[in-house]
Amino acid sequence: MYGLPSTVTVDQTLPKNAFYQRLSLAAPVKDEFVHGIEELRVVASIKEATCGIPTSGSIEEISVLRIVLKTDELPRKALDAIASAVPRKMLMACCHEGRACLAVVRDGLRASERWIAEEQMNIELRGASLAEVWDGLCAQVLFDDVEVEDVDARMAQEERIAELEAEVIKLKRKYAKEVQPAKRNAAFRTYKQALAELRALKGE
Known part of the structure; x- marks a missing residue:
């Protein structure tokens, strides 16, 4: 999926209601979960055991979460809450009616301004460590350019x-x-x- 190696592919549904009900969220954030998100599904687990790229520092795993939206408006507060609740780096593929855009949390929620056909989505894993891979993923989201050397x-x-x-x-x-x-x-x-x-x- 999304051009990722088959070895990192998983299929794990996160029950939306159970997910947000266990969190202490303000009413507007809960509202975004209810009215903005249809489904949460982990579609890839990028770690040394699945891709052979070694861990680095605190980054041991990067998850790719496919989020089916009810509208084409990003539920930013809900996305931020999701990322905060998951104890690993996360790349979010936000999908609506066959189109998708990518988002990450790096110094706040950052989302790509580009919506493309989901079937054309291509996520590249570049780097000699998971830290470098994470930088590359962030560069793809923020700048549509995997070659950026210093993302910060x-x-x-x-x-x-x-x-x-x-x-x-x-x-x-x-x-x-x-x-x-x-x-x-x-x-x-x-x-x-x-x-x-x-x-x-x-x-x-």
Whole structure:
């Protein structure tokens, strides 16, 4: 399934009601379980015994969880609760009406912006250890690029780009409205500095 080696394939249904009823969840999170999720099923167990890739640090197993959704809106609070309740790394394949997107929890819930046909979903296992495999899986979800060498650094860069994009818009408006020459020139310099950093990070 999903292009994964047959040796890692499993088929384990997680009873949805039993799963969320044993957790202490706020009402909005329970509501997402009830109205947003149809089925939970573990479809792969990636560990040394099943794929031959050695453990590394605290990562001994990575589960792939297929989550059938009732709508095409991701139940983010419920997904976060699921990941928090499972004591291992987890890649979530969120599926709805033949389409799917991937999600992981890494410094908060992170979901791919790409929905593709589920039958075309291809998950690559890259790395000499499960820690490297996990980084590769996160890179596939976050950047659609398994070749990313430092996922945390790339995440920080993407966050900085988003911050600068918002800041550049704000600074441009500020200097455009400024009428006093000295303040306008200072605002323009600040705007150009932010714009230069943004372009450098984007490689423009």
